[in-house]
Amino acid sequence: MGFRHSETAEPAGGVTATVPLPVKIVVAGGFAVGKTTLVGSISEIEPLTTEAAMTKVSLGVDDVGGAEAKSSTTVAMDFGRVTLGEDLILYLFGTPGQDRFRFMWDDLVRGAIGAIVLVDTNRLADCFPAVDYFESMDVPFIVAVNCFHGMLSHNVNDVREALAVSPDVPLILCDARDRESTKAALLELVQHAMLKAV
Amino acid sequence: MTVADEPQEGLGARLRPYALTGGRTRPVADLPLETLIRTTPQGESAVPRLVLEHKAIATMCTAPLSVAEISAHLRVPLGVVRVLVGDMAAQGLLATNQPQSTSNDRPDIKLLERVLNGLQAL
Numbered sequence: 235m236g237f238r239h240s241e242t243a244e245p246a247g248g249v250t251a252t253v254p255l256p257v258k259i260v261v262a263g264g265f266a267v268g269k270t271t272l273v274g275s276i277s278e279i280e281p282l283t284t285e286a287a288m289t290k291v292s293l294g295v296d297d298v299g300g301a302e303a304k305s306s307t308t309v310a311m312d313f314g315r316v317t318l319g320e321d322l323i324l325y326l327f328g329t330p331g332q333d334r335f336r337f338m339w340d341d342l343v344r345g346a347i348g349a350i351v352l353v354d355t356n357r358l359a360d361c362f363p364a365v366d367y368f369e370s371m372d373v374p375f376i377v378a379v380n381c382f383h384g385m386l387s388h389n390v391n392d393v394r395e396a397l398a399v400s401p402d403v404p405l406i407l408c409d410a411r412d413r414e415s416t417k418a419a420l421l422e423l424v425q426h427a428m429l430k431a432v
Numbered sequence: 433m434t435v436a437d438e439p440q441e442g443l444g445a446r447l448r449p450y451a452l453t454g455g456r457t458r459p460v461a462d463l464p465l466e467t468l469i470r471t472t473p474q475g476e477s478a479v480p481r482l483v484l485e486h487k488a489i490a491t492m493c494t495a496p497l498s499v500a501e502i503s504a505h506l507r508v509p510l511g512v513v514r515v516l517v518g519d520m521a522a523q524g525l526l527a528t529n530q531p532q533s534t535s536n537d538r539p540d541i542k543l544l545e546r547v548l549n550g551l552q553a554l
Contacts, residue, residue, distance in 0.1 A: 253496050253529035256466040257539060257547055276554075282504035284465070313500055318550025325466045325498060345464060345531035347539055347547065374538070417554060424548045431541045 263352035264360025268410035269328035277314025348374035374427040453515040475525035
């Protein structure tokens with residue numbers, strides 16, 4: 235039933251444990267835009283934090299400028315988990331949207347269903363690097379405008395125009411604190427990814 | 433008390449992270465951070481004789497956990513967990529399930545349908 239066993243780690247003794255299949259969605263956006271709130275609104279675990287160290291290898295590949303290249307940096311990343319059945323687990327990874335974290339995005343988007351770019355209309359420019367990146371990597375993404383207080387200072391069309399995203403990129407309003415709203419955003423993304431997959 | 437019971441004082445708090453891996457920074461296998469890990473029966477029976485960090489991983493992965501979760505619970509950087517998990521998987525102590533690999537690096541339509549159905553059922 236589509237249940238995959240490990241191919242890379244077949245135990246020497248031939249005894250296998252069954253392991254569910256992981257899938258992931260990336261939640262990107264500027265500082266304090268509500269990424270962890272969105273992840274936490276639907277995650278079955280309290281969002282966890284993991285740290286990725288910016289290694290010399292990463293520094294060599296990604297130009298982060300002279301000053302930063304001298305010291306090693308760790309980047310904290312919050313994530314949550316949603317079990318979608320006995321054999322399928324969805325992970326949601328919140329990622330800092332700034333350009334200087336690009337070194338970790340390649341790793342993050344590899345194999346991902348796609349991305350939700352969370353936007354605060356007061357700081358629209360914060361999400362530009364993420365939008366550029368997903369477009370250039372051909373990663374399916376949607377834009378979700380976080381309406382913290384139920385107010386929207388721009389209308390949706392203004393946001394679309396300001397972001398200059400292609401007309402086929404879904405743009406929705408959401409409340410990152412609300413489970414149903416987050417679920418709707420995830421469904422929107424998965425459906426968008428399905429359109430791009432056929 | 434196991435290490436997994438003390439989240440506030442993970443392995444990383446007590447040891448230099450890459451001391452755990454003998455200074456190696458490259459895992460034996462490519463393990464994306466959402467790769468799911470589960471302790472094999474062989475791993476479970478080996479627990480009493482495993483070294484501290486392997487024991488912690490084998491104990492916590494009796495229910496499947498991702499590489500990222502292991503990293504968060506042990507408070508050890510992702511790169512270190514990848515090395516440790518890679519070693520243990522190569523010894524048959526852990527089973528892993530990686531994300532679906534497709535030609536374009538995206539889940540195929542059948543898998544996306546399963547995700548959609550799973551989300552709708554939440």
